[in-house]
Amino acid sequence: MKKLGRVLIFLVLIVCMTTASVHAGGLWLYEEATPDMGVGGAGRQAAGFDASTAGGNPAAMTRLDRSQVEGGSMGIYPDTQWAGIYYVQRASFTTAAVNPTIGYRIAPWLSVGGGVSAVQGSLSERVAVNTLLEPGDGRLKYDASDVGYGYNLGVLFEMSPQTRLGVTYVSQVNLDFKDELRFKNLDGTILGAALNASGLLDAQLKINVNLPAQLAVGAYHALTDKLALVGTVNWQNWSRFGQPEISVADSNTVTDDLGYKDTYHAGIGVYYRVADPWLLMAGFGYDTSPTSSSSERSPVLPLGAQFRYATGVQYDWSKDFSIGAAYTLIDAGSAKINQSGGPLRGDLEGEYDTNFIHAFNVNFVYRF
Numbered sequence: 179m180k181k182l183g184r185v186l187i188f189l190v191l192i193v194c195m196t197t198a199s200v201h202a203g204g205l206w207l208y209e210e211a212t213p214d215m216g217v218g219g220a221g222r223q224a225a226g227f228d229a230s231t232a233g234g235n236p237a238a239m240t241r242l243d244r245s246q247v248e249g250g251s252m253g254i255y256p257d258t259q260w261a262g263i264y265y266v267q268r269a270s271f272t273t274a275a276v277n278p279t280i281g282y283r284i285a286p287w288l289s290v291g292g293g294v295s296a297v298q299g300s301l302s303e304r305v306a307v308n309t310l311l312e313p314g315d316g317r318l319k320y321d322a323s324d325v326g327y328g329y330n331l332g333v334l335f336e337m338s339p340q341t342r343l344g345v346t347y348v349s350q351v352n353l354d355f356k357d358e359l360r361f362k363n364l365d366g367t368i369l370g371a372a373l374n375a376s377g378l379l380d381a382q383l384k385i386n387v388n389l390p391a392q393l394a395v396g397a398y399h400a401l402t403d404k405l406a407l408v409g410t411v412n413w414q415n416w417s418r419f420g421q422p423e424i425s426v427a428d429s430n431t432v433t434d435d436l437g438y439k440d441t442y443h444a445g446i447g448v449y450y451r452v453a454d455p456w457l458l459m460a461g462f463g464y465d466t467s468p469t470s471s472s473s474e475r476s477p478v479l480p481l482g483a484q485f486r487y488a489t490g491v492q493y494d495w496s497k498d499f500s501i502g503a504a505y506t507l508i509d510a511g512s513a514k515i516n517q518s519g520g521p522l523r524g525d526l527e528g529e530y531d532t533n534f535i536h537a538f539n540v541n542f543v544y545r546f
Contacts, residue, residue: 208222208443208445208463208486209252209254209506209537209539210230210233210252210539211249211250211251211252211539211540211541212228212230212248212250212539212541213227213228213230213459213490213492213500213502213504213541213543214227214230214234214447214459215252215488215490215504215506215537215539215541216447216458216459216460216461216488216489216490216491216492216502216504217408217445217447217448217449217459217460217461217488217490218445218447218461218462218463218486218487218488218506219234219410219445219461219463220396220408220409220410220445220446220447220461220463221396221397221398221408221409221410221447222234222235222344222394222396222410223235223238223332223334223344223345223346223394223395223396223410224238224334224342224343224344224396224397224398224408225238225396225398225408226238226239226240226241226242226334226342226344226398228242228246228248228500228543229242229246229247229248229543230248232277232279232293233277233279234344234346234396235291235332235333235334235344235346235396236279236280236281236291236292236293236330236332237281237282237289237290237291237332237333237334237344238281238289238291238332238334238344239279239280239281239291240281240282240283240289240291240334241289241334244545244546245545245546246543246544246545246546247543247544247546248541248542248543248544249541249542250539250540250541250542251539251540251541252537252538252539253537253538253539254535254536254537255535255536255537256534256535256536257532257533257534257535257536259532268302268303268304269302269303269304270300270301270302270303271299271300271301271302271387272299272300273297273298273299273300273389274297274298275295275296275297275298276295276296277293277294277295277296277330278293278294279291279292279293279330280292280293281332286336287335287336287337288333288334288335288336289333289334289336290331290332290333290334291331291332291333291334292329292330292331292332293329293330294327294328294329295327295328295329295330295351296325296326296327297325297326297327297328297351297353297389298323298324298325299323299324299325299326299353299355299387299389300321300322300323301320301321301322301323301353301355301385301387302320302321302322303318303319303320304317304318304319305317305318306318307361307363307364307369308369309363309364309367309368309369310368310369314363315363316361316362316363316364316367316369316370317361317362317363318359318360318361318362319360319362320357320359320360320383321357322355322356322357322385323355324353324354324355324356325353326351326352326353326354326389327351328348328349328350328351328389329349330346330347330348330349331346331347332344332345332346332347333345333346339400340399340400340401341397341398341399341400342397342398343395343396343397343398344395344396344397344398345393345394345395345396346392346393346394346396347391347392347393347394348391348392348394349391350388350389350390350391350415350418351388351389352386352387352388352389353386353387353388353389354384354385354386355384355385355386355387356382356383356384356385357382357383358380358381358382358383359378359379359380359381359382359383360380361373361379361380364379387419388415388418388419390414390415390416390418390419391414391415392412392413392414392415393412393413394410394411394412394413394443395410395411395412396408396409396410397409397410403451404450404451404452405448405449405450405451406448406449407446407447407448408446408447408448408449408461409444409445409446409447410443410444410445410463411442411443411444411445412442412443413440413441413442413443414440414441414442414443415440416438416439416440416441416468417438417439417440419438438468438469439468439469439470441465441466441467441468442465442466443463443464443465443466444463444464445461445462445463445464445486446461446462446463447459447460447461447462447488448460448461454494455493455494455495456491456492456493456494457491457492457493457494457502458490458491459488459489459490459491459492459504460488460489460490461486461487461488461489462485462486462487462488463484463485463486463488464483464484464485464486465483465484465486466483467481467482467483467484467511468481469481469482481510481511482510482511482512482514482533483511484508484509484510484511485508485509485511486506486507486508486509487506487507487509488504488505488506488507489504489505489506490502490503490504490505491503491504497545498544498545498546499542499543499544499545500542500543501540501541501542502540502541502542503538503539503540503541504538504539504541505536505537505538506536506537506538507534507535507536508534508535508536508537509533509534510533510534510535511533512533
């Protein structure tokens, strides 16, 4: 019972101090305020180094010999050009999750784990509305939030002290957003009258968004006591994401399905213990594009195939305390767009010469 009590305390601390994976439409952000951001999250399902494994693979918590507290801070800076105010001016989709988990060792070579999650999601969009020949643009605002629930499962196979394999599954989480459509500057316009006649002016709009399910396999292999290789492959069910794009293409509809397809990810990384207190990391990752062609790509999040380049460093201040930092450059591709938006939105054609996302973190691990 004493051992179980330590596990439960450890889980509560994890909920307070770490964050789960972040989602944006068609983009799964593996970047977290954790040490393994230095390898781009590669091997997260098998490494089991520190407290962040509660989110990466709860089964690997059985490898930890002490309770731990882990935390940090992460920043994300997108560097992208933009045009197309009738498609989107500002859009945000944010989630925050609580995910208590537990792990259990069945045999010396096999551990299992799992958890349940409560996810709070917020959707906010702003878009200009073309009033054609009448002076001045209208505006459309939408803000809503909801809470959804899901679960995650994990298995860890330890083939030898040097080699282990992890498999994880994260369930889909359904979020149902509901808010009134708030139009501005349409009084006395022909479009305002048409929207009123169709019942859309000041109507309540329901939008269903599904955070995608994910199946991932990760591996860890120590070549020497100083050098280790890690890798990950996974699948994400983005084809069920939903219809979060809001704009006025005509007087009858304001939503559009983003038309995403399922995506696949592969990542590799290396850990190198250059000296007793210093651990260096580097990683590379590739994600397939959630869209098939430029006519399907949305300016809400203009993504093509994505390439990740990660690096990081950890310093063991003592046997109880470690600090570190990591940086990842995400190249989201040229993301060509060629959409026909009708007379109100107009056609949108071009590509993003600069389409980078910069992510960086500082982190700490305290063992007791």
